[in-house]
Amino acid sequence: MPLNFMSININDMAKIKHNNFLNTVNEVFTDAQQQGVLxxxxxxxxxxxxxxxxxxxxxxxxxxxxxLGLEQDPRLKEAAIEAIRKYGTQFPLSKSYISNPLYRQLEELIAEMYQNPIIITKNSTLGHLGVIPSAVDDQDAIILDHQVHWSVQSAAKVLKSRSVPIDMIRHNDLNMLEDKIKALTSKRQRIWYMADGIYSMYGDFAPIQDLKALCLKYPQLHLYMDDVHGMSWIGEHGTGYVLSELKELSENMLLFGTLSKTFGASGAVLVCSNAKLHHKIKTFGGPLTFSAQLEPASVAAATASAKIHLTPEIxxxxxxxxxxxxxxxxxxxxxxxxxxxxxxxxxxxxxxxxxxxxxxxxxxxxxxxxxxxxxxxxxxxxxxxxxxxxxxxxxxxxxxxxxxxxxxxxxxxxxxxxxxxxxxxxxxFKMKDISTEEGTSHHDLRVQLEDSILNIDKSLWNSLVGKHGVCDWEGLKFLEETFSNNELREHNWKFWYLIICDQKQTPILSTFLTLGLWKDDMLANVKASQVIEKERQLNTYYLTSKVLSLGSLFTEGDHLYVDQTHPLKQQALNIMMQTMEALEKRFKAKMIVLRDFLDHEPAHSFFQGQGFIRVQMPDSSKIKLDGYHDIDTYVSSLSSRNRRHLRKEVWAIEPLLKIDVLQWFSTGQLKQVQALYDQVRQNNLGLNTFSFPDALFENISKHPNWEFITICQKDCPEKMIGVMLCYNNENHTYVPSFVGMDYEYLKEFHIYRQLLFQTIKRAIDLKFKEIDLGMTAAFEKRKLGAIVEKKFGYIQTSDNYTMELMGLLEES
Structure with missing residues (x-):
């Protein structure tokens, strides 16, 4: 695979730094806090x-x-105050041993409301953690609505340690739910679908009647409904939205309500019509057994509220x-x-x-x-x-x-x-546009958007964006030719080139975009990709999406030029965003990705404010060659420890190898190169991408800007065991873009390190100013003198489904 997206999974050569979800949330919340809204x-x-x-x-x-405002009702307040006077601020005993004296009446009243057995819990989060592992057996399966409350998802994930399969559907997508039910019916005893009755953000409802029909069609289907936002303000005796639709609770459903929020007190309630299951959960329900019980004040307030719920006043x-x-x-x-x-x-x-x-x-x-x-x-x-x-x-x-x-x-x-x-x-929001506004005017700026590099001035492009990787004018012409007219859809990309100038034709912003099919798990961890790749054996395009990206999957480096001193910089960035959104809508892309930014990116706040989340990408490496006239001078600049590794693992083995620099390949050599490349790609799911088209290697072999460093054993000179495919960017930057290796010989001959060393040696011989070593394998590259930089991307998705599903699979 391309060196700029390469992961060599031996000896910790290249550990992909998968994005830490909590770090991303922290950045978003910190931004909101700084804006005074959180x-x-x-x-x-x-x-x-x-x-x-x-x-x-x-x-x-x-x-x-x-x-309903019950938290301010005088009756609830007085009940709570009186309970504190009588019983204190808490009743410090586990409820499994003994409940405080007020509990019995509360339980009787709540059971009367629901006309079913109930269990009172400290809160809904602890309730889910206690109930779900008790209710779901090892032979069952769980399907989550991807917008079901975090507390339900978190409790369900506990069951992964018991090998209970957990899957996810898009919000309220019952066709998707039915497909997953069909796939599980012959494999699992019960299939639990977990959802909210009313969702806390948009206020939308679960399709209860349709779910009831699915339960009749598939008797294995059981429902676990969190109806805390439907509580009190609707339903008979305020028992919530779900029961207002169902009228009665069947034995294949567990229902959660709350005694806080609209109920006006504190705590939560599980309703379970299955007497055997109710007994099992109540007898030993994890946190339900060991957590502290509700404070007397909370029990008394809830009792006062329950009495109101049981009268016409509700x-x-x-x-x-x-x-x-x-x-x-x-x-x-x-x-x-x-x-x-x-x-x-x-x-x-x-x-x-x-x-x-x-x-x-x-x-x-x-x-x-x-x-x-x-x-x-x-x-x-x-x-x-x-x-x-x-x-x-x-x-x-x-x-x-x-x-x-x-x-x-x-x-x-x-x-x-x-x-x-x-x-x-x-x-x-994919809503019907009822606005009457006109399109945005760009009268202060001149915007050029082209779908081929052939329509862009070569010298202008190379002076702005074409200084890195395979991003120069010739490199992009090569990519356009390679990623078009191919048989498979993942091998065909669309290209756009955006240049924004002021009225004096001074460039303010320039970049290029590609639209292609990506694997949704490209940046997920290996565990998730292994699970998904099994499914792709039956469905090649399972969990794949059209992605609009700054740059491309082939290129690495600074894909965005912005004149930071220009007074119209902000306006130019806004135009870039609007251009991407228009392309996203036109071509139905599911994600926009902005790539390869340094930690202190000047546009960070702008990107975040535009709806992008920042994710850490694999580290990037480069080598500056100014002042080095030969390889010996360069090696002398390395640390003594790194020189020692070089002597032992590169120079000592070099006499055993036949090392050549070739300008083109024969048909037989091309087949060897592709086979070596496939070994690297197939052995590394750390950065999971589609293969590249067969025409790529033929085009590389024919192109004057490419050359090839090959490694063979001297006693078997016809068989390649390693190859580095290198691009010449304007005689300034040497770009080792592809690597291929025979894993059978990888450790014996230290092939990867040998290829890196030969690349440096070749670049110095050709008097290049720098080497773009691309992403990953930073540990190996640093040993040979590379400068390693943290790189970040910015992602904007149409929904959180894929991100949450990846998180679910990564924890499998």
Missing amino acids: HLYAEGDQFSGRTIGINNKQLYHFGTTGY YKLQNDLRERIQYFNALLKQTELPLVDTNDSPVFYIGTGMPKTGYNFVNRMMSEGFYVNLGLFPAVPVKNTGVRITISRHNQKQEIKELVEAMTHHFPKALEDSNTTIRRVFQA
């Missing part, structure tokens, strides 16, 4: 629910999950809330605000697309006197950032009306401040 502290010596104090200002509160409260929800919906219909999902839940989501727009909009709303939440990664894809608004009984109609007026006024201003358009927002 990790805030409420202020004041009291709290009513109608307003909330932030930054010395009282704001109308449109971010609560206490939709329906009056529900109706009061419903009126406010309907009023808010009616007002929104009169605007062009991009409401992502229209429904009757108390949760609303106004899409902003880019995080930068979301930050601006939230801050504008707070300055106007309204508190709303920001929905951001990982709860939603980064490019699906938006403002999450919740309606509660605390909100008065006049405040709701003023909120809509403020949003209508400030939303277009937030778009303008963040240099975006409402059309881009509709596109990000």
Whole structure:
């Protein structure tokens, strides 16, 4: 495979630094915190629910999950206070031994609400951790909706240690669910589908009736529903959305509700109509057994709330809330605000697309006197950032009306401040564009977008982007010819070249883009790729996507030229983004990837604000050759330790080898080269890519800018055991782009290190200024004097499904 994307999996030569998900989340949250929309502290010596104090200002509160306002009900407060007086702040015993005296009544009341056996848990997160491993047997399987709450996903993953298969479907995709059920029916005892009743970000619903029909069709299907956001504000006795649809709970379902949020107290509740399973979970449910029980105040408050739920009063409260929800919906219909999902839940989501727009909009709303939440990664894809608004009984109609007026006024201003358009927002959420805005004008700039390098001035291109790797004009002409008119679709790429100048024709920005088919697990770890490759034996294009990328899978280096001093730099970057989004939409790409940036990239904040998350890529290496007249001078600059390795593992073996530099290959030699390349590619799933077309090697052999360093044994000169394919970039940079090796001889002859050394030697002989050694194998390259740099990419996806599925598979 190309050296710039190469992983040699022996002796720790090249450990791919797979992106750490928590680091990515930390970067996103830190950015949001710095923008003043996250990790805030409420202020004041009291709290009513109608307003909330932030930054010395009282704001109308449109971010609560206490939709009915029961947390402020005097009856719940008095019950909690009295419980503390009687029983203290806690009851410090495991509930498995003895429950505090208030528990019995609470359990009886909750069971009466649901008309089924129940189990009270400390909270829903601990509840899932206790229930799922107890309910799911080793012979079962789990399928997750990819938007099911993190607490459910985290608890399900515990079962991987017991070899329970866990899979995932796209959100509410029942066709995908049925396909997976069919694949599991003959292999597994029960198949558990885990989902939310109402999803916390968009407020959309699980298709309960369709799921019920699937259960009738497939008796093995069992449902595990987390309905904490559907609790209290809907359903008989406030038992939630799922039961409001089903009317009764069948034995093939486990249902989670909450005693916090809308219920007004604390804790969670599992409802289970299967008496045997209920007994099993209650007897020993992991955290349910060993965790501390609910505090007396929480139990008493929940008991007071349960009593309200069992009276007609709950329906009056529900109706009061419903009126406010309907009023808010009616007002929104009169605007062009991009409401992502229209429904009757108390949760609303106004899409902003880019995080930068979301930050601006939230801050504008707070300055106007309204508190709303920001929905951001990982709860939603980064490019699906938006403002999450919740309606509660605390909100008065006049405040709701003023909120809509403020949003209508400030939303277009937030778009303008963040240099975006409402059309881009509709596109990000795949919503029908109802806007009337015109296209963006570029009257201050001249934009040239071409689909072939032949339409670009050669000297201009080489002075801007063509200084690295195979990115010069001749190299890109070679790539266009190689990756077109091939039989397989993964071997055909589309190319675009973007140059943005000011009115005086001074270049501000230049780059090139490719559209190609990528494996979704390209940057996943080996475990995930091994699982996926088994599936690809039956379905070649399983988990593959069209990707629009800065640069290409063949090239490495600085693919983006930006004049950092130009006053119109920001405008040029905005045009680049809009160009990529237009191409993404036109060609239905699933991901945009910006590649090969250093740690302190000047455009980092811009990329992040545009909806990209940063991921660490394999390290990149280069060697500066200025001042070295011959290989001996170069070697003398290495450390004594590295010279010792060189003597032992390169020079000592060199007399046993026949080393040649060739300008072209015969047909037989080409077959050997391709076979050696395939060995490297097939032995390394650390960076999992498609093979390249057969025509590549023929084209390389014919092209005057390529040459080949080959290694054979002296006693078997016809058989290659190693080859390095090197490109000449404008007689300035030597680019060892491909490596091929016979793994049978890899350790005996230290083939990789020998090829690296011969590459350096050849580049010095030809008087090149530097060598681009590309990515990975940094340990080996550093031993031979390479400068190693951390490299980063920026990724923007249409949804989080693939990312979350990769995380699931990586933990298998």
